Amino acid sequence: xxxxxxxxxxxxxxxxxxxxxxxxxxxxxxxxxxxxxxxxxxxxxxxxxxxxxxxxxxxxxxxxxxxxxxxxxxxxxxxxxxxxxxxxxxxxxxxxxxxxxxxxxxxxxxxxxxx
Amino acid sequence: xxxxxxxxxxxxxxxxxxxxxxxxxxxxxxxxxxxxxxxxxxxxxxxxxxxxxxxxxxxxxxxxxxxxxxxxxxxxxxxxxxxxxxxxxxxxxxxxxxxxxxxxxxxxxxx
Numbered sequence: 300x301x302x303x304x305x306x307x308x309x310x311x312x313x314x315x316x317x318x319x320x321x322x323x324x325x326x327x328x329x330x331x332x333x334x335x336x337x338x339x340x341x342x343x344x345x346x347x348x349x350x351x352x353x354x355x356x357x358x359x360x361x362x363x364x365x366x367x368x369x370x371x372x373x374x375x376x377x378x379x380x381x382x383x384x385x386x387x388x389x390x391x392x393x394x395x396x397x398x399x400x401x402x403x404x405x406x407x408x409x410x411x412x413x414x
Numbered sequence: 415x416x417x418x419x420x421x422x423x424x425x426x427x428x429x430x431x432x433x434x435x436x437x438x439x440x441x442x443x444x445x446x447x448x449x450x451x452x453x454x455x456x457x458x459x460x461x462x463x464x465x466x467x468x469x470x471x472x473x474x475x476x477x478x479x480x481x482x483x484x485x486x487x488x489x490x491x492x493x494x495x496x497x498x499x500x501x502x503x504x505x506x507x508x509x510x511x512x513x514x515x516x517x518x519x520x521x522x523x524x525x
Contacts, residue, residue: 339517341518397511400464405458
């Protein structure tokens with residue numbers, strides 16, 4: 300594809316429900332990042348995938364959050380038993396190389412609202 | 415804690431003026447990147463400056479890096495209303511794969 304694609308672009312869910320957010324990175328990009336951004340705030344790192352290596356999950360805020368990346372391509376971020384504080388824009392980015400020495404390409408994000 | 419912090423948090427200028435934003439960071443870095451974000455959505459990469467570089471230009475953008483002061487600045491010359499956006503710096507601690515972003519500078523350019 301032309302860029303990083305995220306779906307859905309907007310998601311409204313009821314407190315306590317589970318949600319899945321999808322990210323399609325640029326083909327061939329080995330590195331994939333998930334961030335979340337609360338209103339007016341900076342980007343909070345969630346998880347990092349690199350090729351077939353074990354992901355860096357150090358940014359996941361609780362065990363309600365999990366993510367996987369199948370076949371080194373598409374990634375899904377799952378939030379179980381959503382809470383109102385989970386409301387944010389969830390951003391995915393991919394990069395052609397594992398080290399942070401080249402630009403990252405961001406998707407347009409998924410705006411999650413928990414009501 | 416934030417590795418990079420932008421300053422000022424908000425900047426309001428008239429079209430045609432220059433806009434300067436600063437970024438300070440805490441530990442050694444391999445490179446520093448600036449990104450732009452429109453309307454709280456995806457970020458767009460603007461420029462990357464490596465730790466052994468002091469200045470870099472791209473169109474109306476000029477970025478400087480002072481590793482002794484652990485700071486960088488982004489200058490947008492002859493600003494346009496379309497430059498209205500939030501601007502973030504991103505750094506990765508030396509050897510780390512995980513870039514951290516500051517809270518950004520919100521720039522408003524009035525036509």
